Amino acid sequence: MFLCDNGSEFKGAFDQTLQRLGLTHFWTYPKSPKMNAHAERFNRTLQESFVDYHEDLLYTDLTLFNQKLADWLVFYNTQRPHHRLGQRPPQTPLLQHHPERQRYWTHTTSCRDDCTCID
Numbered sequence: 001m002f003l004c005d006n007g008s009e010f011k012g013a014f015d016q017t018l019q020r021l022g023l024t025h026f027w028t029y030p031k032s033p034k035m036n037a038h039a040e041r042f043n044r045t046l047q048e049s050f051v052d053y054h055e056d057l058l059y060t061d062l063t064l065f066n067q068k069l070a071d072w073l074v075f076y077n078t079q080r081p082h083h084r085l086g087q088r089p090p091q092t093p094l095l096q097h098h099p100e101r102q103r104y105w106t107h108t109t110s111c112r113d114d115c116t117c118i119d
Helices: 013-020 033-060 062-078 091-097 099-103
Strands: 002-004 025-027
Touching: 013 025, 033 062
Parallel strands: 002 025
Antiparallel strands: none
8 A cells, every 4th residue: 555645756657557556555645744744754764864964975976975875864764862762763562562673684676767667
């Protein structure tokens, strides 16, 4: 299941890929960010903590931007203290309550330029 706003980036190839994979695609109402408040808050954190400091790479070195973004996301989930989690990173309570997930490997594939694959 995927919940997206009505951004054009979620239409076309992305939506078709979800359909092909048999995944349900839900849309929020236009101009209603409160419907997806957690994602909107994460987007703000991402913008203020990462993108604002690396925006120049979006235009000069997209590969490096994506590498740095992947590193930041690992930091965000494994080291960055979160107020709601008692100043612990999200990984800590997750592994406390689901120790079997410690054995899961992160798996990311590279998409071609046409973005036709989702893994």
